[in-house]
Amino acid sequence: MNSMKHRKTIRKYSDRPIPDDVMNELLETACRASTMGGMQLYSIIVTKDEETKKELSPLHFNQPMVMNAPAVLTFCADYHRFTRWCGLRNADAGYDNFESFYNAMIDALLAAQTFCNAAEEKGLGICFLGTTSYNPNEIIDVLHLPELVFPVTTITVGYPAEDPALQDRLPLQGVVHRDRYSDYTDEEIEDIYRYKESLEVNKGFVAENHKENLAQVFTDVRYRRDDNERSSQEMLKALKRQKFI
Amino acid sequence: MNSMKHRKTIRKYSDRPIPDDVMNELLETACRASTMGGMQLYSIIVTKDEETKKELSPLHFNQPMVMNAPAVLTFCADYHRFTRWCGLRNADAGYDNFESFYNAMIDALLAAQTFCNAAEEKGLGICFLGTTSYNPNEIIDVLHLPELVFPVTTITVGYPAEDPALQDRLPLQGVVHRDRYSDYTDEEIEDIYRYKESLEVNKGFVAENHKENLAQVFTDVRYRRDDNERSSQEMLKALKRQKFI
Numbered sequence: 001m002n003s004m005k006h007r008k009t010i011r012k013y014s015d016r017p018i019p020d021d022v023m024n025e026l027l028e029t030a031c032r033a034s035t036m037g038g039m040q041l042y043s044i045i046v047t048k049d050e051e052t053k054k055e056l057s058p059l060h061f062n063q064p065m066v067m068n069a070p071a072v073l074t075f076c077a078d079y080h081r082f083t084r085w086c087g088l089r090n091a092d093a094g095y096d097n098f099e100s101f102y103n104a105m106i107d108a109l110l111a112a113q114t115f116c117n118a119a120e121e122k123g124l125g126i127c128f129l130g131t132t133s134y135n136p137n138e139i140i141d142v143l144h145l146p147e148l149v150f151p152v153t154t155i156t157v158g159y160p161a162e163d164p165a166l167q168d169r170l171p172l173q174g175v176v177h178r179d180r181y182s183d184y185t186d187e188e189i190e191d192i193y194r195y196k197e198s199l200e201v202n203k204g205f206v207a208e209n210h211k212e213n214l215a216q217v218f219t220d221v222r223y224r225r226d227d228n229e230r231s232s233q234e235m236l237k238a239l240k241r242q243k244f245i
Numbered sequence: 246m247n248s249m250k251h252r253k254t255i256r257k258y259s260d261r262p263i264p265d266d267v268m269n270e271l272l273e274t275a276c277r278a279s280t281m282g283g284m285q286l287y288s289i290i291v292t293k294d295e296e297t298k299k300e301l302s303p304l305h306f307n308q309p310m311v312m313n314a315p316a317v318l319t320f321c322a323d324y325h326r327f328t329r330w331c332g333l334r335n336a337d338a339g340y341d342n343f344e345s346f347y348n349a350m351i352d353a354l355l356a357a358q359t360f361c362n363a364a365e366e367k368g369l370g371i372c373f374l375g376t377t378s379y380n381p382n383e384i385i386d387v388l389h390l391p392e393l394v395f396p397v398t399t400i401t402v403g404y405p406a407e408d409p410a411l412q413d414r415l416p417l418q419g420v421v422h423r424d425r426y427s428d429y430t431d432e433e434i435e436d437i438y439r440y441k442e443s444l445e446v447n448k449g450f451v452a453e454n455h456k457e458n459l460a461q462v463f464t465d466v467r468y469r470r471d472d473n474e475r476s477s478q479e480m481l482k483a484l485k486r487q488k489f490i
Contacts, residue, residue, distance in 0.1 A: 001366050004274050004359060027421055029249050031414050033358065034373045037467055038441075040415050045422045052424045076426075081419070082463075084434050089460035094470020098477040102378050106354060106398060110373075113278065113358035114249060121246050128279045128355075133347050144426045153351060169276050170285050174326070176272055177290045179297045181321075181389045189329050196283075215334035218327075222282055225339020232343040232490075245477075 003121040008166060010125025013069045013158030022122060023071070030115035041104035042111050042152075043078040045143055046071055055142045060131040060154065069156035074132070074139070075112040077104030077244075080148040101150065101244035108152040116155060125160035128153060134231050136238035147243045168196055248366040253411060255370025258314045258403030267367060268316070275360035286349035287356050287397075288323040290388055291316055300387045305376040305399065314401035319377070319384070320357040322349030322489075325393040346395065346489035353397040361400060370405035373398060379476050381483035392488045413441055 027044060035041065047053055048071050057066045066072055079095040086093035094100075116126045132139065132154045139151045174192035184192070196202060197214050205217045219225070239245045272289060280286065292298055293316050302311045311317055324340040331338035339345075361371045377384065377399045384396045419437035429437070441447060442459050450462050464470070484490045 001274060001363050004363055005277055007277055009279060024417065027417055029246060031417065031420060032250055032252055034254060034361070034371075036375050037463070038412055039463070039468075040420055043420055043422055043426065045424070045426055047424050049424045078420075081429060081434070081437070084429055084431075085438050086460045086464055088431060088434055089458045091458070091460035091464040092470060093464055094473050095468075097473050098480055099378060099473045100468075100477075102480060103375065105350075106373075109351060109354040110358045110361075113355045114362060116279070116355075117359060117362045118246050118249055126279075128351075130281050130348065133344060142425070144428075146426065146428055149426065167283055172269065172273055172276065175276060175285055175288055175323075177288055179290070179292050179294045180387070181288065181290055181391065181394065183389075183391055184326060184329055186329075186333060189326070189333055192326070193330050213334045213336070215331045215336035218282070218284070219331055219336040219338055223284075223340075223345075225337060228339050228342050228344045232345075235343055235347060 004117055006166065007120050008125070008164050009127050010158075010160045010162060010164075011065050011127050012160070012162040013065070013125065013156070014161040016159040017070050018124065018158065026115055026118050026122065029118040030111045033110040033114040035107045035110070036103045039082055040107065041078055041082065042108035043076045043081070043149060044111065044115075045074040045076065047074065052142065056139070059135040059138045059142065060129050061134075063129065063131065065127050065129070065156040069127075069158045071157050072154060073112075073115070073157060074143060074151050074154045075108040076145060077101055077108045077150045077152050078148070079104050080146050083148055095148065096243045098239075098245050101239060105150070105152050112153055112155060119157055123159065124157055127156045129156065133235055136235055137241065140238060140242065145242070150239065150242050150244060168199060170196070249362055251411065252365050253370070253409050254372050255403075255405045255407060255409075256310050256372050257405070257407040258310075258370065258401070259406040261404040262315050263369065263403065271360055271363050271367065274363040275356045278355040278359040280352045280355070281348045284327055285352065286322060286324055286327065287353035288321045288326065288394060289356065289360075290319040290321065292319065293317075297387065301384070304380040304383045304387065305374050306379070308374065308376065310372050310374070310401040314372075314403045316402050317399060318357075318360070318402060319388060319396050319399045320353040321390060322346055322353045322395045322397050323393070324349050325391050328393055340393065341488045343484075343490050346484060350395070350397050357398055357400060364402055368404065369402055372401045374401065378480055381480055382486065385483060385487065390487070395484065395487050395489060413444060415441070
């Protein structure tokens with residue numbers, strides 16, 4: 001549990017390769033995670049070859065982790081394999097709908113996070129690429145994903161070549177609710193975000209972006225309405241293309 | 246990593262309560278999981294009181310874990326708290342869209358799975374309730390979830406009062422792809438599902454449901470097209486209601 005408590009996202013990796021037996025053990029462990037009805041509604045694509053990484057890199061906004069990491073793992077919701085099995089067994093597979101996507105996506109993420117917790121315990125470092133939902137259609141093309149397979153999230157993994165500071169977190173009472181959801185008063189919101197706003201690193205982001213405060217750095221620079229709306233359209237288009245809606 | 250490798254879903258819990266310091270440690274650990282831009286786009290509702298559990302129980306098809314477990318945790322995608330903060334800071338929060346739901350849902354699931362890995366390491370047992378996506382609107386009502394908050398998944402947690410067998414998993418090469426997705430031949434599909442079909446417990450399900458094979462038990466009994474289509478409509482209705490689409 002110690003590794004989970006002190007984990008840090010790693011964006012720089014050493015040249016040390018991940019031995020095959022270590023990678024296999026981590027993948028086996030990931031597959032022990034809870035899964036809907038024992039169906040394992042996911043596929044894990046382990047990309048190591050330079051050519052495929054070069055094609056993925058711009059889709060992840062050329063974040064250097066993609067080329068720098070020894071392995072890039074794309075965790076996909078996958079009802080294709082299960083549906084193929086049903087097709088061989090005279091069974092009517094009704095999984096071309098949003099509910100089925102949702103269940104497969106949960107399966108993929110539980111396996112992904114278990115992989116990460118296991119990898120970090122083994123001394124490896126990981127980084128989740130939030131960019132997976134920005135260009136799903138292009139990722140589907142590069143990875144040759146058939147219908148009923150969808151790229152849910154991507155992680156890069158390797159031995160760390162950096163040791164960043166522990167990232168700040170909101171106070172626990174800011175994210176945990178007792179019995180039911182209790183909506184926040186303005187004062188509670190102020191309390192919850194006070195520490196984050198007080199950090200020198202965050203004050204630096206406010207200054208260098210010429211914003212009034214940290215919230216505006218998020219809304220105007222990092223996670224903008226127009227980008228979110230464009231990605232939403234891409235996501236819905238990709239879900240339709242893969243026959244999940 | 247040992248606990249991750251040998252984990253089993255636990256559906257029967259002893260009367261032993263979970264000490265507050267243990268629960269807090271697990272929640273703190275869950276919050277160390279990776280999160281989009283450090284935003285922690287989730288809330289965790291820890292339901293212990295009998296009254297609320299009684300209201301949740303039928304929404305989870307009266308599965309006995311809800312009443313039997315000392316705690317029921319609903320992990321919610323939450324852009325409400327962040328949007329409230331933006332509102333106090335003259336920042337235009339553009340998070341009422343599918344992309345934002347998707348990111349918040351990933352955040353919620355990474356925290357949920359980290360909670361589970363930590364809990365199992367501490368000797369607790371957990372069970373994911375797939376029913377969360379069947380009745381999202383009623384769960385929103387019972388838990389008083391405001392707009393931009395969505396119940397992503399539910400787990401029950403407590404000290405185990407059973408020790409079930411390890412569940413079967415597909416062979417690793419059935420779910421892992423090298424570099425890109427390689428579609429399956431019919432023979433590969435046969436190989437992947439052979440062991441699962443050979444298990445006595447699964448042969449029993451085929452017989453007692455009067456089906457030709459295991460795939461039909463899934464498609465005709467457990468995860469039926471009509472149920473999936475009904476749930477899909479409920480999910481989309483709930484996402485609209487919570488202003489995520």
